[in-house]
Amino acid sequence: GGGTPGTANSENKGEPKRGGRLRAAFAGGGAAETLDPHLSNLFADAARAKALFDKLADYGSDMTPRPRLAERWEAAGPGLDRWTVTLREATFHDGKPVTAEDVLFSYRRIADPRKAFRAKASLEPVDLDASRATGPRTIEFRLKRPTAEFPNVLAAFGAYIVPKGTERFDRPVGSGPFRFVSFTPGRSARFRRNDAYWDGAPHLDELEVVVAGEESARVGALLGGQVDYAHELNPATARAHEGKGRIEIVRLRNSAMQGFAMKTDRAPFDDPRVREAFFLIADRQELVDGALSGAGEIGNDLFGKGYAHYAAGLPQRVQDLDRARHLLKAAGAEDLRVTLDTSPVAAGFTEAAGIFRDQAKKAGVTVEVRTGNKDSYWKDILDSGTLASYRSGAMPIESHISQRLLTGSTTNATHWRHKDFDDLYQRLQSTKDTAGRTALYERLQRRLHTEGGFLVWGFADWIVGTGRRVRGVARDAPANTLDWARFDTVWFA
Amino acid sequence: MNRWIARRLLLGLAQTAGVVLLVFALTEALPGDAAVALAGDDPDPARIAAIREALHLDRPAHERLADWAAGLLHGDLGVSLASGRPVTDALAAGSGPTLLLAALTLVPLVPLGVGLGVLAARHEGGPVDRAVSAVTLAVYAMPEFALGILLVTVLALRLDWLPPTAVGYGTDLLAHPAVLVLPVLVLLSRPVCSLGRLVRAGMTEALASPYVAQARRYGVPGARVRWAHALPNAVAPAAQQLARTADWLLCGVVVVEALFAIPGLGTVLVDAVAARDVPVVQGLAVVFGLVAVVLNLGADLVARRFAPRAGVAA
Amino acid sequence: MRTARTPGAPRTRLTARTGRRFLLGAAVAGVPLLIALLGPWLAGAEGPRGVSFTAGGGHRLGTDFVGRDVLRQVLLGGRSVVAVSVTATALAYLVALPLGLAAALTRRAWLEETLTRPLDVLLAVPSLLLLLLVAAVYPPGTAGLAALVALVNVPDAARIVRAGAAEAAARPAVEALRAQGETWWRTAVGYVARSMVRTLAADAGVRLTGALYLVATAAFLGVGVEPDAADWAVMVDRNRTGLSVQPWAVVVPALLVVALTVGVNLLCDAGTSTARKRDRGRKGERR
Amino acid sequence: MRSPKRADAETGTEGGARADAVAEIRDLRVEIGGRAVVDGVGLTVRPGRVTALVGASGSGKTTTGLALLGEYPDGARVTGDVWVAEGPVGYVPQHPASVLNPARRVGALLTDIARTGTADLPRRARRAAGRARVLAALEAARLPDGAEVLTRYPHQLSGGQQQRVVLAQALLLGARTVVADEPTTGLDALTRRRVAGELAAVARRGVAVLLLSHDLDLVRDLADEVLVMRAGRVVESGPAEELWLRPRHPWTRELLGGPGGTADGGQERGRPRTPAVPAPGPVTAPLPVTVPLPVAVPLPAPDPAPAPARDTVEGPAPVLEARAVTARHRGTPALLRDASLSVRAGECLAVVGRSGGGKTTLARCLAGLHSRYEGQVLLDGAPLPRSLRRRDRAQLAAVQYVFQDARAAFDAYRPVLDQVARTAVRLRGVRPGAAEEEAVAALGRVGLSEGTARRRPGGLSGGELQRAALVRALLARPRVLICDEVTSGLDSVTRRGVLRLLADLAREPAGPALVLITHDLDTAALADRIAVLDAGAIVEQGPAAEALTAPRHPFTRALTGSPGAHGPR
């Protein structure tokens, strides 16, 4: 697709009006849904958590952390392993102020080894036992090692601040823009404006997050005026309604990386030539057109297009079947047969797998597509198989590397384990000046581009539909960033 | 007769136990468990292990089943792995919309299916028959979602007569009957055809029989002949089909629930399976098993009633 | 007042009428069957992919969910639909018919219970679970798929067979056959099933369609045919997301499935028609 | 159709000729597959009069009768005129079971018929009035216990009860015309007499009755006019008395000459008969007269000498024995109480009794078709399994049963010949080809041509089917043959032939012992011994002649009536 990301819609201008109730439809998780923000897993969870709670920081559209409850942060000393965070003045819905103790409680709760909260891995660098409150609104975080990108931790997915002592979330109390009214798991959650919100009270009187798992239901509800905001629409639907005047289509660019993960320690992909041949097999535009219906951009085998520190200077790879064949021959991998694991777990997966299978055939590679169970897919491909469909939501490039590409990474789906690469990353984290870090980012990415295990063929748009009267929906915020699903800035025209 | 029913009900308990066992085995045999499902796209092995321990999934399957069964004897269906809430909550929440939809579908289904079948049989081979057959079959051959989307597009979005989905209507669907029209229409579409076809088949046979000829000959009004004399001979297979339909309606109509965002038992099932939430799946299995027992018994009773000679043979 | 009950004109077998009745069914079912049969030869080579769900652009029926030419997919997609669904339905009946008949014909309560109760158990197990499990443990294959679809249909079909057979199984004709020492098979299939053939045809006719879409669901979960296979049912299922932009990708295969279903059923109707007899009965009152 | 306009036009042109008729058939020809089943038949049915069609089995009576209802066999070419007065026509079919709805209680249709007659009553009274009418009709049809019968399903009735239910339907209808096809075949002599009386009463009320019957007693008692049919043609017709006294056609004479033909049938038996007359025209219908049986030979009169001898100790051991059989149906009290009987090889035992008395039930117990009984059934002294499903082939072959309702006992979709031949294949291991030849030969002996037998059951007349059923059982070469009313649908000539055949077979060294269940006392008289069944109990058993001529039990006396009681009038 074309268009310029981030252009402010003319309709988003104008004086915001107060009032009204907005209904937002998300795909949900059924009766198992909770309002515990640390358990957030789905987009619906994240949207609800965002309405009720705040994090210390959140990502801007380029994936750099922006202060939220934290007013500012700075490295305390030269080592980059002690950071001081100062909170802004904010109160929870029950009127109590947000304090350093609440932050520490929340982080310790997340890191509790007996629980398995998602953000625990992100908080791993923090030594919470050693960290302490130095004032009612200041915290000193002690880290296990120098971490130049520590602010990313504060913005981690699910790292919400809850009042100290909270264990139950039947009637959650947060510091977010909306107060809790009611919640039925798998159906709807209702919230009311928090007039005392530190970032300015929302324009809306009320917000209701409703659940509709099927896309056509969300579209139908939106078209029929039953909801005013529908999250996650299909590209085809978007094309059908874009510019027709009935609803507004918002494309959140670069929201999801799409690719294939090759196990770099297993035959045939333990040979860099085979990996490169596979990079060359992919016709990225065909994949974007076929699997994403054109709603996305092509990728260059690197994560994070459009984000801070992305190595945009590297040459774009294009399909080159002759060279691919040549490389395979050199690697002794003629008549190669590989099994490609895929699953209907994410949009475009099975489609891309089928397209890639056909592309590979032209290079003499037989790809056998194996459709796996979607509920256990991510676990299954982590250690078994050799080639698998892969995707990733938005996160800083640093997080992508630390979570997936280091020897000790917990979800290293490409089995990319190189001491020198690890060292380079550590150097990056210990480098204070931005320019130096940028150079290191470039080096890391160049390495991945030549011989990494991720074949990143595209970046999918995240498509949101809104009612015609809805204003103030951010148009350049990839999913999971600050401005995505942010309803305190939305108003009805 | 009463003994037969009693025996069947007793066997039904065993049958339900069989269903539960089978469902347990199937769910266990599925790849991954609740911990893996909870971990989702962040399958950190340590995290999965921690969840597994927290949920006691590290215990052997038979022990978990035994515990669950012991709880069942006290009327306790256990606690959902995914939400930590009692399984009965999930079932209760799901069964409201399901019961409502099932009832609203069955009420028009029986007269409609039977009526169309009788109508077609009455004009067998004629244009009316062919029209009824072709239309019902065409509707039947249309996938549910396509029909649903078509109806939504035309009736809700173009003509604006009905709400397109049940999104946001909460639990009290009955208070907004308009919301239920489209789902019921879609749910009706297929059973009407299969029921109608079976009734038609039985009716054609019966209408061509000498006993119907006798009734006609003796001046019994045509409608009475069809409904009171021919139809009883066509009901046994149709009753089975009806029981199957009711079973399907009560045990979750996944597509329609998804299409109209109605969180019934079908959605509960899909979610529970996806989450490998074994206690909830087990609870559903109990419900499904009992529903099947009762419905099958009913259908068999009807079949016996309308084939009174059966069972007499030596 | 008097009524004439004899025709003035002599009566003959109404072959022409019956022929016409068959003709309609054959015409309706003929289109999909012909496409299924000849389509693969007409399809031609695979062209380049386009953007998914677009109309035009050199594609007469637009593109499908992965950007392929819908027309080509339609031409290719009939064989597996017809083959798998017909095989699966036949297979289901191959099992269900003896089971249902045995249950209807036996006098031993225990035998009936052992035959039908396990099926009832299967009936109560959500087919979603079965499909998922098979998808997880069974290597995809068309034969396996047909078997699976058959398995899902067996309990249902067996019950209908049993219910339909109960009356016929108790007729004196069956007693006479037994007294003749007739084989079970001839009694059950040759007589009892024969006398309920209309019910069986009606049930099998609609079951065929059910089987068809189950194949599509299974394909999506990874059982049987590939999830992007050229198969009408799979096409209908997978192209649904583009229904609003590119309806042809759903409408054309769906219409073919509809035509197949309607046609086959009309043929069945014509084959088991009793109208011929009743025509005569009525004509008797014409002068 | 019945548009008044057209009816008027018709009345205008032809009404005069039929001023007093309610139905008329003129020059009817029904041709199936090139063969005329009915050819040039004409008859007039008048109110208050009983018109009887008699004739050989397969001569076209039923086909003619059905023409009045506007019904013709499958694939028939029909020419001629059939006129029937407006309004329903009552019909008592030859096989009553076929018109009884298996899924509904007997009362259902009766109530509906009654309703048509109570439409003008106030709504509240209708129900009661309808019920009263139904009960009256059942009473008239000589079904006692009408209220109870109404709640039964057809299969819970005996053959005769079914027949009377159907008769009650016809009586209830109040039609101006009633076609009664063999209305008394399943009835015992007592009931038959009463039913005949009722039919006469119906006729007296102004109803036109077309009676199709083999029962010459009945015909003679009732008929005002008789038409004698043969091979699809009416060979002779005229007022009943005249025909009876001075039959012109030799065929009529032969027909009337059989047992029961006249009260003094005994004297006629010995009279030499006119040789068979070849069938007229191209008609190939097999005629009973062509049966290769010694027609002129007197019927096997009960042989007084050996019969008592068999009762003594040194006689051969019984082949089949029932010991203290007490049978019940599901949920009923015992219908058969402590019944014991036995047959020896070569012996013929007749079982007689009231309709509904339990004869069929007894036979079904013997045949293994009814297993809800206490007591024992022994074959050669060894107990037989109760259900025929547990009997092995030898046991199946040894005891064969011929069903009372022949039509119901055949598969309507397969040719009769195939079905008949299967017995030899299955029970005697004969090759299919040979079995078919054997079946054709055996069918020929009872007067059924191969062409007839190759048709499906629907293409055979009632009597033809009955004979086919008999042959089907005979092909098993049974040790014991249980015949449940196998001659009820046969004309006197054919009946004689069939009985002769059976008697001959029984006399052969390995021939079957016969258990003849019959309402026809003349037929019973041919047996060696007679068992009399009353309300489920065997009240009398003994040599045939003795039981019939000097009945000891009052019930037997009632059944046989006073000497010469066959002609009440």
Ligand SMILES: Nc1ncnc2c1ncn2[C@@H]1O[C@H](COP(=O)(O)OP(=O)(O)OP(=O)(O)O)[C@@H](O)[C@H]1O
């Ligand atoms: N569908 C048919 N095809 C050929 N022949 C037939 C068909 N239906 C009847 N017939 C023949 O027509 C003849 C007359 O049959 P019909 O039933 O009228 O005889 P019937 O006089 O009533 O004999 P019965 O006393 O034995 O009942 C029989 O020979 C029979 O075989």
Ligand SMILES: Nc1ncnc2c1ncn2[C@@H]1O[C@H](COP(=O)(O)OP(=O)(O)OP(=O)(O)O)[C@@H](O)[C@H]1O
């Ligand atoms: N399935 C049944 N359930 C209940 N009662 C039955 C059933 N079958 C028969 N009867 C009753 O049992 C009695 C005996 O029936 P059966 O058929 O033995 O009489 P039958 O002597 O053969 O009479 P017919 O001469 O009329 O054929 C009848 O009164 C009948 O109504």
Ligand SMILES: [Mg+2]
């Ligand atoms: Mg007849």
Ligand SMILES: [Mg+2]
């Ligand atoms: Mg009887």
